[in-house]
Amino acid sequence: MLKINKKYDLSPAQLIVSFYIIAVIVSTCLLSLPITTQPGVQWSFVDVLFTAVSAVSVTGLTVVSTADTFSTPGTFILLFILQFGGIGIMTLGTFFWLIIGKKIGLRERRLIRTDQNQSNLSGLVSLMKQILVIILLIELVGTIILGTYFYYLDYFPTWQESYLQGLFASVSATTNAGFDITGSSLIPFAKDYFVQIINIILLTLGAIGFPVLIELKDFIKNKRSYGTQFTLYTKLTTITFFSLMVFGTLVILLFEANHFFEGKSWHESFFYAFFQSATTRNGGLATMDVSLFSTSTLLALCFLMFIGASPSSVGGGIRTTTLAVILLLVFSFAKGQKSIKVFKREIHEEDIRKSVVVSFLAVMICFIALVILNYVENFSLMEIMFEVSSAFGTTGLSMGITPELSTVGKLVIISLMFIGRIGILSFIFVFHQEKQELNYHYPKERLIVG
Amino acid sequence: MLKINKKYDLSPAQLIVSFYIIAVIVSTCLLSLPITTQPGVQWSFVDVLFTAVSAVSVTGLTVVSTADTFSTPGTFILLFILQFGGIGIMTLGTFFWLIIGKKIGLRERRLIRTDQNQSNLSGLVSLMKQILVIILLIELVGTIILGTYFYYLDYFPTWQESYLQGLFASVSATTNAGFDITGSSLIPFAKDYFVQIINIILLTLGAIGFPVLIELKDFIKNKRSYGTQFTLYTKLTTITFFSLMVFGTLVILLFEANHFFEGKSWHESFFYAFFQSATTRNGGLATMDVSLFSTSTLLALCFLMFIGASPSSVGGGIRTTTLAVILLLVFSFAKGQKSIKVFKREIHEEDIRKSVVVSFLAVMICFIALVILNYVENFSLMEIMFEVSSAFGTTGLSMGITPELSTVGKLVIISLMFIGRIGILSFIFVFHQEKQELNYHYPKERLIVG
Ligand SMILES: [K+]
Ligand SMILES: [K+]
Numbered sequence: 054m055l056k057i058n059k060k061y062d063l064s065p066a067q068l069i070v071s072f073y074i075i076a077v078i079v080s081t082c083l084l085s086l087p088i089t090t091q092p093g094v095q096w097s098f099v100d101v102l103f104t105a106v107s108a109v110s111v112t113g114l115t116v117v118s119t120a121d122t123f124s125t126p127g128t129f130i131l132l133f134i135l136q137f138g139g140i141g142i143m144t145l146g147t148f149f150w151l152i153i154g155k156k157i158g159l160r161e162r163r164l165i166r167t168d169q170n171q172s173n174l175s176g177l178v179s180l181m182k183q184i185l186v187i188i189l190l191i192e193l194v195g196t197i198i199l200g201t202y203f204y205y206l207d208y209f210p211t212w213q214e215s216y217l218q219g220l221f222a223s224v225s226a227t228t229n230a231g232f233d234i235t236g237s238s239l240i241p242f243a244k245d246y247f248v249q250i251i252n253i254i255l256l257t258l259g260a261i262g263f264p265v266l267i268e269l270k271d272f273i274k275n276k277r278s279y280g281t282q283f284t285l286y287t288k289l290t291t292i293t294f295f296s297l298m299v300f301g302t303l304v305i306l307l308f309e310a311n312h313f314f315e316g317k318s319w320h321e322s323f324f325y326a327f328f329q330s331a332t333t334r335n336g337g338l339a340t341m342d343v344s345l346f347s348t349s350t351l352l353a354l355c356f357l358m359f360i361g362a363s364p365s366s367v368g369g370g371i372r373t374t375t376l377a378v379i380l381l382l383v384f385s386f387a388k389g390q391k392s393i394k395v396f397k398r399e400i401h402e403e404d405i406r407k408s409v410v411v412s413f414l415a416v417m418i419c420f421i422a423l424v425i426l427n428y429v430e431n432f433s434l435m436e437i438m439f440e441v442s443s444a445f446g447t448t449g450l451s452m453g454i455t456p457e458l459s460t461v462g463k464l465v466i467i468s469l470m471f472i473g474r475i476g477i478l479s480f481i482f483v484f485h486q487e488k489q490e491l492n493y494h495y496p497k498e499r500l501i502v503g
Numbered sequence: 504m505l506k507i508n509k510k511y512d513l514s515p516a517q518l519i520v521s522f523y524i525i526a527v528i529v530s531t532c533l534l535s536l537p538i539t540t541q542p543g544v545q546w547s548f549v550d551v552l553f554t555a556v557s558a559v560s561v562t563g564l565t566v567v568s569t570a571d572t573f574s575t576p577g578t579f580i581l582l583f584i585l586q587f588g589g590i591g592i593m594t595l596g597t598f599f600w601l602i603i604g605k606k607i608g609l610r611e612r613r614l615i616r617t618d619q620n621q622s623n624l625s626g627l628v629s630l631m632k633q634i635l636v637i638i639l640l641i642e643l644v645g646t647i648i649l650g651t652y653f654y655y656l657d658y659f660p661t662w663q664e665s666y667l668q669g670l671f672a673s674v675s676a677t678t679n680a681g682f683d684i685t686g687s688s689l690i691p692f693a694k695d696y697f698v699q700i701i702n703i704i705l706l707t708l709g710a711i712g713f714p715v716l717i718e719l720k721d722f723i724k725n726k727r728s729y730g731t732q733f734t735l736y737t738k739l740t741t742i743t744f745f746s747l748m749v750f751g752t753l754v755i756l757l758f759e760a761n762h763f764f765e766g767k768s769w770h771e772s773f774f775y776a777f778f779q780s781a782t783t784r785n786g787g788l789a790t791m792d793v794s795l796f797s798t799s800t801l802l803a804l805c806f807l808m809f810i811g812a813s814p815s816s817v818g819g820g821i822r823t824t825t826l827a828v829i830l831l832l833v834f835s836f837a838k839g840q841k842s843i844k845v846f847k848r849e850i851h852e853e854d855i856r857k858s859v860v861v862s863f864l865a866v867m868i869c870f871i872a873l874v875i876l877n878y879v880e881n882f883s884l885m886e887i888m889f890e891v892s893s894a895f896g897t898t899g900l901s902m903g904i905t906p907e908l909s910t911v912g913k914l915v916i917i918s919l920m921f922i923g924r925i926g927i928l929s930f931i932f933v934f935h936q937e938k939q940e941l942n943y944h945y946p947k948e949r950l951i952v953g
Contacts (some may be wrong), residue, residue: 348884
């Protein structure tokens with residue numbers, strides 16, 4: 054790895070993208086193995102590729118039914134790919150370096166940094182170790198709770214199947230992969246609020262961002278005290294994350310009150326709305342067929358999927374901090390302030406520029422994908438818009454059109470999932486490296502805008 | 504005016520908005536007069552209000568057929584409102600001050616400046632005089648050409664009707680109002696390329712921005728030489744304006760080649776595409792029923808309408824310079840430059856911030872309108888999205904749903920036309936004035952974005 058690195062002098066962003074491409078190729082090969090599928094199942098190359106990208110990017114959009122296609126060994130291979138994609142190739146890479154006892158140099162640290170978008174280089178190696186421990190611990194606890202619950206409530210006949218389902222559900226939820234081996238997502242659990250709450254907790258722990266988890270762990274261990282030690286990032290992303298979750302729940306309740314929720318009890322309506330709001334952050338699991346929602350609700354869900362999860366998490370989209378920075382920019386502009394002040398801190402100019410560039414390019418990319426898909430497919434605008442938002446946000450919800458997409462359509466969705474996962478910034482820096490500006494200036498001239 | 508001004512100390516933005524509100528009220532009263540409508544025509548208050556806002560904002564969306572509703576005096580009243588709206592209340596206001604011989608003070612100049620978004624205060628009074636002269640001159644030439652042409656080609660039986668139609672067409676095109684008294688826009692002229700070219704020229708002169716016209720006039724008079732004297736604004740807006748026009752033409756030709764243009768000659772296809780691209784900038788006239796286009800084309804038209812015309816023109820939308828600044832920001836970011844360099848000038852930080860805020864709020868406002876309209880109306884997502892873009896861009900094209908909107912739907916579209924016309928910046932500064940920042944700073948802290 055180092056040799057290739059030195060020889061061709063790839064930038065961190067180029068290396069990250071290369072690794073993701075390699076992960077997709079390896080996953081495609083693994084999924085093509087005869088033991089992966091059930092006897093008699095034949096699937097096309099583009100479907101295998103689609104499933105590989107969907108799994109590596111932990112999106113969860115599926116062109117084939119996981120329950121009907123995968124054998125038991127295939128299910129474990131899929132689990133492995135989800136785990137690999139969810140925790141991030143770089144985390145595993147770090148772990149690998151640690152295992153073989155190699156001290157990690159600056160170049161490898163920078164590599165990891167671009168993947169998890171961390172600004173601070175120090176402590177990254179220790180961070181990566183903590184990520185692995187925390188995620189595996191969360192998944193283990195999730196597996197035990199869900200498996201035991203499934204067995205004692207007779208959801209599945211044997212304890213083996215209960216714990217296998219529990220393991221798959223726990224990994225799929227924690228990595229926000231959204232794959233299911235029930236064949237119908239969490240719809241069988243539409244009235245089991247306990248399973249839903251456990252899933253929401255697991256989804257949230259995966260999507261809220263690793264740095265938040267680490268800071269929370271340190272806080273619980275009394276290493277930090279609130280207000281003085283939580284970083285600006287943690288405060289902003291957590292507030293945005295939960296605000297969006299509450300906003301989503303309220304909007305769904307409002308728009309569906311006289312529609313899907315008509316005649317349903319308050320707790321049934323609330324749990325449908327709450328679970329759906331939580332799962333659009335990035336999870337992609339569903340307790341209902343989303344195409345039953347009204348257009349207004351679907352548009353709101355598109356917005357939530359487009360925003361996506363927190364940075365440095367398993368999720369995609371433009372990320373919560375990007376939205377927060379843009380919103381703060383608008384407010385500070387309206388108040389006539391030249392800098393963004395929040396929590397007694399100022400946001401760096403560079404981060405504002407990044408947020409703007411990311412948002413603008415995201416809108417452009419999704420809009421172009423929307424236009425192309427409308428040209429090549431025969432589905433309604435709403436179905437296509439939902440699919441595009443879901444792929445870019447690596448959410449994995451669908452109104453049901455995924456298996457019927459044409460090959461061009463599948464390739465467009467594959468590209469969106471890929472870009473959504475590696476993030477737009479990495480995508481830019483593949484072509485142009487971050488570099489120092491040449492020290493020259495022209496006179497400034499005012500413009501008329503807006 | 505001055506007294507009210509001093510007494511209540513309204514900001515320029517607040518005054519502009521107040522004046523537009525007064526213009527809407529006066530127009531609503533004028534349109535409610537019995538002489539305005541043909542005998543026997545009854546229309547509801549919300550329809551009169553809708554028509555008034557549509558005319559003052561020179562949008563051209565209509566809930567009633569202008570040809571079937573308006574009497575001949577009513578047609579002249581409508582023309583007067585279009586003229587008033589198109590040239591801008593402030594231009595007429597300046598003219599009024601000039602006529603009564605009052606020297607214009609700084610406060611009035613600032614007032615005008617906000618309306619036309621001019622950064623440079625000096626020479627504004629002279630600019631306003633020039634605007635009026637130029638626009639009236641363009642309209643006069645347009646009337647003579649179109650009226651004479653209509654008469655000699657027997658489009659209309661008498662010379663009176665020919666010149667009335669010529670006058671209405673010329674004013675409607677130059678102010679980009681998009682109203683028509685033919686009852687079917689320019690569809691009767693779908694194969695008359697001469698009328699279309701004259702209309703495209705008039706539309707463009709109205710939508711390209713007054714400062715560009717002034718600089719062009721000075722250039723023709725040899726007062727300026729190219730490159731050294733054209734302002735950055737003129738270069739940027741002109742390039743963006745015509746690039747979008749070419750882009751629109753190509754996109755329509757591409758998407759409709761196997762659809763609407765199938766079996767049509769190359770010149771027919773070209774003129775349909777070219778006219779439609781030009782008219783989405785802001786004109787709102789149509790040589791065909793736009794609902795015949797495919798979804799991909801309609802989405803592209805939505806994008807063009809959302810961008811709209813140049814600032815300081817008769818048009819709406821986020822404006823061409825806003826798009827240009829955002830695009831330049833993305834390119835300079837990708838190249839690793841901290842400032843935006845273009846034409847050997849740097850773009851001011853403040854203008855970048857304005858562009859970002861305008862774009863973001865515009866997307867938000869249109870998205871919220873889209874969600875509300877989908878909730879209250881029963882039309883397809885595409886029809887509603889088209890209507891929203893058209894209203895915000897004050898373009899006035901429609902897939903035909905305008906007359907059938909509910910009262911709530913009409914009020915949403917009225918709000919969009921109003922905001923589209925006064926511009927988002929004025930709208931912000933109504934609530935918060937531009938002010939100097941207090942001179943304190945917090946430590947900067949880095950974030951993880953995108
Ligand atoms: K997902
Ligand atoms: K118009």
